[in-house]
Amino acid sequence: MLYFSSVAPVKQQVEAELTEKMQAYIKSQLALKIQGGIIGSTALSFHQDTINALNNASSNNISQLIYSIRQRYAEQSNYKNIKTEVILPNGQSIIQSWSDKPPQKNHNNDAFFQKVSADKQAFGSLTIDERGVGVVALSPVMDQGRMLGMLSMTQGLASVGKAFQQDHLGYWVLLVDKNYLKAKFGNAELLNKNTTIDKDYVVANNSWFPPESLELAKNYQQGGIDGRDVYVIGQHAYIDIAALDESGKPFGRHLFILDKKVYSAPINAAMNAAWLSIFGIIAGIIALTGVLVLLVNRVVIKPLVAVQNLTDSILQTGDFKQKFNVTSNDEVGQTSHALNSLLDNVSKALNEANNVVHSIASGDFSRTINGEYRGDLAILKEGINNSTHNISHVMQELSKVMQSLKDGNYTITINSGVASGDFKTMVHNAQVAMNQTDQVIREVNAVMQEMRNGNFATRIKGQTAGELTLLKDRINESMDVVEKALGEINHVVTGQASGDLTQRIQGEYRGELEAVKTAVNQSINRLASIVDQAVQTSGVVTSEAVSLSSDSSDLSSRVQQQAAALEETSATMEEMNSAVQNNTESAHQATTVFEEVHHSATQAGVVMEKTIEAMGSIQDSSHEIAEIVTLIDSIAFQTNLLALNAAVEAARAGEHGRGFAVVAGEVRALAQKSADAAKNIKHLIESSVSRIDQGTKLASETGKVIQEITTAIDRANSMIHQINHASAEQAEGVNQVYQAISDIDAATQQNSALVERTSATAKTMSEEAQNLQDNMAFFKTGNTRNSRPTAPKTAAKPVVARSTSANKTLPAVAPKASVQKPAPSKPKPADNGDEWADF
Secondary structure, X not given: OHHHHXXXXXXXXXXXXXXXXXXXXXXXXHHHHHHHHHHHHHHHHOOHHHHHHHHHOOOOOOHHHXXXXXXXXXXXXXXXXXXXXXXXXXXXXXXXXXXXXOOOOEOOOOHHHHHHHHHOOOEEEEEEEOOEEEEEEEEEEXXXXXXXXXEEEEEOOHHHHHHHHHHHOOEXXXXXXXXXXXXXXXXXXXXXXXXXXXXXXXXXXXXXXXXXXXXXXXOOOOOOEOOEEEEEEOOEEEEEEEXXXXXXXXXXXXXXXXXXXXXXXXXXXXXXHHHHHHHHHHXXXXXXXXXXXXXXXXXXXXXHHHHHHHHHHHHHHOOOOOOOOOOOOOHHHHHHHHHHHHHHHHHHHHHHHHHHHHHHHOOOOOXXXXXXXXXXXXXXXXXXXXXXXXXXXXXXXXXXXXXXXXHOOOOOOOOHHHOOHHHHHHHHHHHHHHHHHHHHHHHHXXXXXXXXXXXXXXXXXXXXXXXXXXXXXXXXXXXXXXXXHHHHHHHHHHHHHOOEOOOOOOOOOOOHHHHHHHHHHHHHHHHHHHHHHHHHHHHHHHHHHHHHHHHHHHHXXXXXXXXXXXXXXXHHHHHHHHOHHHHHHHHHHHHHHHHHHHHHXXXXXXXXXXXXXXXXXXXXXXXXXXXXXHHHHHHHHHHHHXXXXXXXXXXXXXXXXXXXXXXXXXXXXXXXXXXXHHHHHHHHHHHHHHHHHHHHHHHHHHHHHHHHHHHHHHHHHHHHHHHHHOHHHHHHHHXXXXXXXXXXXXXXXXXXXXXXXXXXXXXXXXXXXXXXXXXXXXXXXXXXXXXOOOOOOOOOOOOOOOOOOOOOOOOOOXXXXXXXXXXXXXXXXXXXXXXXXXX
């Protein structure tokens, strides 16, 4: 009975204490792992590179940071195998620190992912997946209340085994149930390379545990109570506890292997105490047995049971606020007081730690653990406070950066000395980003200033990345397009200044530059078309003027022939006057002469009609040229208005439109000079039209005179026939013929003067038309052909002088009044001072 009342309860208590102690130990170790993972992943979720990567669904900006985390943790902590993963909201992984290949994993069906997606809170647990067993912490990445994705941090458990071996001088081995693997993954081959314990269990990871612990673990025996069991094999005690996954389901066993004494010493002590009590009772105090039993039960057993019950309650609920009900001041009471103090410290430390972690998760970095603690609690306090302090300073510096960005100030200097580890790298990266942004902004301002000064050759050359590279490329491309457009416009305008209208803007542009290109090309096309028409018209005028000059020369030659014929007629009349007896023969000769004169006069009339028609055509062409010049003047005026409107729009654009305003001013000046040139051409055409009108009038008068000559010759011919038929009236007819010939001679002299004036006018008009053609030849349109019309060569008929013997002297004839020939009008010199040359 004494065994069952004293030893058996101690055995159960030892087993319970060992089980609860190991369970508390593994829970605390896992909790530290989970909290560390949550803090690390949460801190990384605040990193701007993480936010940018998830916003762009790209790993380009964060890959270097993710790949460096494992090495930094290994160098600066006892965590040697940290694995980091970035996940999109749809569950797709975009980067994994343990692989350089594009991830194919999708976590959409994982319980971890679903829980964090629903709660928007960080979560961590011991779990097993395709990579094996580990502690996984998953934190959401938030940006202005919107979840961009998640950041996962996975840790191994080798440090747990090392810590247990140092603290308890024993071994901890984690076993994985093959049946669990088969149920979850469809097969149990995930951990085939690991050490097999029995048909149902394998070791979680061979590298986590010493070889001797794996050999001892092969003595594992299945079958505990409520998933727990304590037993002794050889010189070692085994404590078997269920290992739970993130859903609370057992996936394996926590197997703690301790020295046998840890288990047997309290039991042996209890048994020794029991035997001493028995011997004491038997030896001398049988009467006091009942009293001692009652006393032991009251003083020892009940308090121990109370301690055990309270310990069970704390282990089951995790509530460290519970207290022992102390009713005595003996050793049991003092032990209870000590346990209450311990529970108070642990509860207070956990509450403060939870409050600090919650504050960090809420964005409040000012809260710290202020309580006084010792030992591991003091280490926990110092670690959490240092982490909070470090994160607080880093967030302050980052807040200062964000405010500077908001204010447009990129020259801020970040104090990186307040941070360490990854936080220092984060601050350094923020400083580098600010410096690069400031450099790009300065280069952009410099390029815009050069553009304002009319220099479009400056470019942004600094090293950039991401969106800054895109901004740099867009600005440089814009400068290239503007520089190219202005170069083409300058080339076209320079060609216009030199008279070359064949140049066009050929480049491909968009927007307003395309509109300017179209307007300039259309303007040049229209101007070239007008110049082509003017050149063609001037060619026609020149050809007609040359033809008129040739016809006038021919007419002058014929009039001189008429004068010579009249002189012969006068000589014939003298012969008729001196020899009346030869009247019949002389009359016959006179008839022949008058027929020749009549033929010449008829031809002169035909030529003069042609001359009048040609002068009419020239007059019509001159009027058409005047209309074309008027059209050129109108186009120049409209171009001037368009340039003025362009200058106004450039002025509205401010500094950005200054360069275009200069071009618009040059176009306007070009339009003004075009208008001035059109006015000069119009003046020359009006002068030519006036002279052509005058020549037309003179040619009409010449035609009338030639018609009168023809009529007079007809009359003279009639008279000669009358002389032939009536010799009696010969003397009177001779006098009439003499008088008629005198009139004809006077008219012929006048006709000669008029013909000479007409010829001079035609020559002047030809020279003016040639000057116009030479001026229009200044322009090169691609369709213009330089041609000079040649005057047709008309052979003048030779004058045949007839000599007759004077048989009879006629009365002296009054000398003819010399007709003053008008001097041909001297053509005005062509104005070679072309306004276009001054553009």
